[in-house]
Amino acid sequence: MTNSPLTPGIVPGRLPAAAYAANFGDHTPALDGHEARVAADRCYFCHDAPCITACPTSIDIPLFIRQIATGTPESAAKTIWDQNILGGMCARVCPTETLCEEACVREAAEGKPVEIGQLQRFATDLAMGKGLHPFTRAALTGKRVVVVGAGPAGLACAHRLAMHGHDVVVLERRPKAGGLNEYGIASYKATGGFAQREVDWLLSIGGIEIRTGVELGRDVTLEQLKARFDAVFLGIGLAGVNALRAAGEDLPGVRDAIDFIADLRQTADLSTLPVGRDVVVIGGGMTAVDAAVQSKLLGAENVTIVYRRGREKMSASGHEQDHAVQSGVRIIHNAAPVRVLGKDRAEAVEFAYTQDGQGGLTLSSETFTLKADQVFKAIGQTLTGAPAGLGVEGGKFAGNAGKVWVGGDCAAGGEDLTVTAVAEGRDAAESIHAHLSGLK
Amino acid sequence: MANLSADFIGIKSPNPFWLASAPPTDKKYNVERAYEAGWGGVVWKTLGSEGPPVVNVNGPRYGAIWGADRRLLGLNNIELITDRPLEVNLQEIKEVKRKWRDRAMIISLMVPCDEDSWKDILHRIEDTEADGVELNFGCPHGMAERGMGSAVGQVPEYIEMVTRWVKKHSRMPCIVKLTPNITDVRKPAEAAKRGGADAVSLINTINSITSVNLDSFSPEPMIDGKGTHGGYCGPAVKPIAMNMVAEIARSAETRGLPISGIGGITTWRDAAEFMALGAGNVQVCTAAMTYGFKIVQEMISGLSQYLDDKQIGLSDLVGRAVPNVTDWQYLNLNYVAKARIDQDACIKCGRCYAACEDTSHQAISMSPERVFEVMDDECVACNLCVNVCPVDNCITMVPMAKGSVDPRTGTKVGDYANWTTHPNNPSVKAAE
Numbered sequence: 108m109t110n111s112p113l114t115p116g117i118v119p120g121r122l123p124a125a126a127y128a129a130n131f132g133d134h135t136p137a138l139d140g141h142e143a144r145v146a147a148d149r150c151y152f153c154h155d156a157p158c159i160t161a162c163p164t165s166i167d168i169p170l171f172i173r174q175i176a177t178g179t180p181e182s183a184a185k186t187i188w189d190q191n192i193l194g195g196m197c198a199r200v201c202p203t204e205t206l207c208e209e210a211c212v213r214e215a216a217e218g219k220p221v222e223i224g225q226l227q228r229f230a231t232d233l234a235m236g237k238g239l240h241p242f243t244r245a246a247l248t249g250k251r252v253v254v255v256g257a258g259p260a261g262l263a264c265a266h267r268l269a270m271h272g273h274d275v276v277v278l279e280r281r282p283k284a285g286g287l288n289e290y291g292i293a294s295y296k297a298t299g300g301f302a303q304r305e306v307d308w309l310l311s312i313g314g315i316e317i318r319t320g321v322e323l324g325r326d327v328t329l330e331q332l333k334a335r336f337d338a339v340f341l342g343i344g345l346a347g348v349n350a351l352r353a354a355g356e357d358l359p360g361v362r363d364a365i366d367f368i369a370d371l372r373q374t375a376d377l378s379t380l381p382v383g384r385d386v387v388v389i390g391g392g393m394t395a396v397d398a399a400v401q402s403k404l405l406g407a408e409n410v411t412i413v414y415r416r417g418r419e420k421m422s423a424s425g426h427e428q429d430h431a432v433q434s435g436v437r438i439i440h441n442a443a444p445v446r447v448l449g450k451d452r453a454e455a456v457e458f459a460y461t462q463d464g465q466g467g468l469t470l471s472s473e474t475f476t477l478k479a480d481q482v483f484k485a486i487g488q489t490l491t492g493a494p495a496g497l498g499v500e501g502g503k504f505a506g507n508a509g510k511v512w513v514g515g516d517c518a519a520g521g522e523d524l525t526v527t528a529v530a531e532g533r534d535a536a537e538s539i540h541a542h543l544s545g546l547k
Numbered sequence: 548m549a550n551l552s553a554d555f556i557g558i559k560s561p562n563p564f565w566l567a568s569a570p571p572t573d574k575k576y577n578v579e580r581a582y583e584a585g586w587g588g589v590v591w592k593t594l595g596s597e598g599p600p601v602v603n604v605n606g607p608r609y610g611a612i613w614g615a616d617r618r619l620l621g622l623n624n625i626e627l628i629t630d631r632p633l634e635v636n637l638q639e640i641k642e643v644k645r646k647w648r649d650r651a652m653i654i655s656l657m658v659p660c661d662e663d664s665w666k667d668i669l670h671r672i673e674d675t676e677a678d679g680v681e682l683n684f685g686c687p688h689g690m691a692e693r694g695m696g697s698a699v700g701q702v703p704e705y706i707e708m709v710t711r712w713v714k715k716h717s718r719m720p721c722i723v724k725l726t727p728n729i730t731d732v733r734k735p736a737e738a739a740k741r742g743g744a745d746a747v748s749l750i751n752t753i754n755s756i757t758s759v760n761l762d763s764f765s766p767e768p769m770i771d772g773k774g775t776h777g778g779y780c781g782p783a784v785k786p787i788a789m790n791m792v793a794e795i796a797r798s799a800e801t802r803g804l805p806i807s808g809i810g811g812i813t814t815w816r817d818a819a820e821f822m823a824l825g826a827g828n829v830q831v832c833t834a835a836m837t838y839g840f841k842i843v844q845e846m847i848s849g850l851s852q853y854l855d856d857k858q859i860g861l862s863d864l865v866g867r868a869v870p871n872v873t874d875w876q877y878l879n880l881n882y883v884a885k886a887r888i889d890q891d892a893c894i895k896c897g898r899c900y901a902a903c904e905d906t907s908h909q910a911i912s913m914s915p916e917r918v919f920e921v922m923d924d925e926c927v928a929c930n931l932c933v934n935v936c937p938v939d940n941c942i943t944m945v946p947m948a949k950g951s952v953d954p955r956t957g958t959k960v961g962d963y964a965n966w967t968t969h970p971n972n973p974s975v976k977a978a979e
Contacts, residue, residue: 148617154896154901212894212895
């Protein structure tokens with residue numbers, strides 16, 4: 108090891124080799140059988156349970172927990188997958204503390220919800236580990252549907268369509284399927300190549316062909332797809348990144364947080380991945396937290412998240428923020444970047460404190476400067492490459508149009524979460540299926 | 548701290564908590580550990596006749612059922628009486644009693660149903676200085692197949708006969724232990740009293756199969772693929788035991804007959820409930836087998852605190868609830884209550900709603916915001932919502948004041964009146 112956390116600049120290998128495996132190991136270790144039984148025993152089997160309502164995919168949580176408690180986790184997995192075919196990944200990445208577990212009545216009763224996410228992981232991991240895929244295809248319909256984007260929305264849509272007997276072709280611009288599950292989630296949340304294992308497992312239903320390296324607009328047009336297929340589903344995500352609109356943001360050392368996370372996810376040996384000594388992350392969402400925490404885990408000496416509004420406005424949950432702070436990340440609220448300073452490359456960022464008043468956010472005259480050899484922008488993604496002819500509102504596809512369905516982050520409505528994308532993809536598939544069935 | 552020392556049929560112990568005749572009282576080592584932990588007395592595990600001792604199975608002898616978090620709720624066993632030589636037991640009983648003079652030492656006995664057998668065993672135990680004997684007419688497994696245990700306890704005439712022999716051949720206080728595997732527990736209690744018993748103890752264990760192995764299709768506990776019914780005990784049997792204690796305590800024929808209460812007693816509260824229903828002391832087994840002997844310390848401190856809080860003595864507690872145990876026909880049919888849900892305590896699980904809506908009287912409403920409210924015009928005060936609610940005291944039963952109108956029936960809440968005078972009762976003669 109030649110470098111250390113104190114080495115200036117953006118360099119690899121700041122830590123001893125063994126530290127990487129430890130730092131990027133399973134963030135929340137899986138429950139064993141005994142722990143799962145104890146956790147499952149706590150569920151009250153509520154009537155019309157609030158956790159189900161809080162789940163974007165409406166998983167029958169009390170039922171699957173009861174199935175775990177009575178020694179049939181395989182049935183529990185089926186209950187989960189009936190509603191959410193990516194239940195394994197969602198069990199790992201869902202902000203359960205703002206969804207099902209926030210709604211759990213035991214959160215109200217004791218401030219300690221049933222560990223729904225962990226129980227979901229227990230059941231789905233167990234069933235996947237046994238090679239179970241409890242879904243088969245209906246009689247083939249001869250209909251062909253193209254899904255653009257092999258992210259959570261597209262995969263959920265494709266699986267449900269295949270189940271209904273339709274043949275599906277999935278187009279993906281990147282080299283691998285999985286979308287943000289593969290490229291955009293902190294590595295310690297889905298260890299052991301889980302994203303690809305889950306994709307392989309999902310495809311085992313058959314009838315789904317994945318074509319990678321194909322990008323809508325570059326390699327094929329929407330019109331061509333509409334002509335060649337009976338229906339089109341667009342789950343293309345948000346490929347663009349918002350600009351800082353601060354001087355110096357083009358300096359070397361400044362980059363998009365999502366690209367950094369994608370690089371990290373695709374790097375087999377993390378000791379080869381360069382990271383700054385002083386890292387500044389600008390933004391307040393999950394991407395900001397994931398980039399900041401992983402910078403710290405790679406050996407950066409100082410990592411600071413700067414968010415322009417207050418703590419309560421951050422889209423990263425309180426749980427995520429706590430995780431960042433516990434990992435050694437500093438969070439500064441109510442400050443916005445004014446300019447990135449540096450001659451040939453980023454050296455520091457100047458911020459101004461903000462005031463969140465009735466007239467919106469305003470910059471105060473009080474400023475401060477943070478040393479930064481690496482700056483990550485995590486201030487939101489935008490829809491790019493939207494084909495003409497589809498309605499866009501608020502920067503997202505407004506809704507389905509003709510034989511084109513939309514879902515996931517690129518579609519209006521719902522939070523930009525894996526679980527929401529799965530729900531939208533699944534529901535679009537049902538809508539497509541109803542449409543195609545009506546056409547017979 | 549309240550004085551817990553107890554005098555049960557002349558047998559004194561520093562507290563009313565005895566260990567029941569069972570595996571924990573099988574030998575000197577365990578009994579001394581129990582005394583060290585604070586137990587007031589023990590009933591030594593049942594002795595049999597002179598001769599080769601009985602044998603036990605060499606596989607599992609206990610089965611169980613569990614509640615949430617694998618909390619042991621019920622235990623059954625197919626263990627027989629002591630399988631150690633009689634002489635060894637007698638020698639140890641003598642040693643222990645001499646060393647622990649202030650603790651109660653009762654010897655449980657089970658020998659064949661002839662006078663000579665009983666005369667012989669009573670003669671042999673005389674020298675031990677034990678405080679009394681308990682006649683095991685209760686064990687429902689194994690020994691019953693040989694004409695002992697519950698085979699005797701199920702025939703009141705045998706109980707009377709054997710008790711009479713025991714009183715004839717011994718001056719020791721005699722407790723008759725009753726089996727619950729009968730139709731009416733008052734009959735064997737009356738028989739024991741007629742035979743001259745100084746007290747009864749109950750309940751012994753209940754015939755049971757705790758579970759079936761769904762792979763091997765054998766009952767548990769399983770011995771080489773087969774199982775047999777065992778004696779059930781533990782918290783699950785407490786309600787059955789308390790009813791039987793109360794029936795004897797309030798029966799005209801057996802009123803005043805001292806009772807040693809047994810059946811699922813786990814905490815001081817359980818013990819206090821048994822005593823309020825007429826038990827002069829209590830015997831414990833499963834709780835000790837589950838948690839060890841140390842639990843007696845919580846029983847002692849808890850019962851002391853309770854008596855201090857109530858400012859009553861131990862003897863004041865005994866039988867205090869008996870006058871309030873009555874027959875259904877004497878319950879006040881003009882007592883009207885309504886369920887009340889404390890909205891601040893409610894965690895909105897909706898279990899009260901599911902229970903009422905699906906299985907009872909459709910008397911709880913549910914709003915889109917998950918506010919659950921009782922509809923007084925439908926509520927019959929059945930108490931099911933209280934029982935299924937996971938939050939203590941969130942739902943309570945509030946009695947309606949006399950003279951107010953029950954919105955369900957439209958009638959005024961009146962004075963006490965029971966079934967014996969109710970117009971719907973066919974045996975009530977209409978007042979012309």
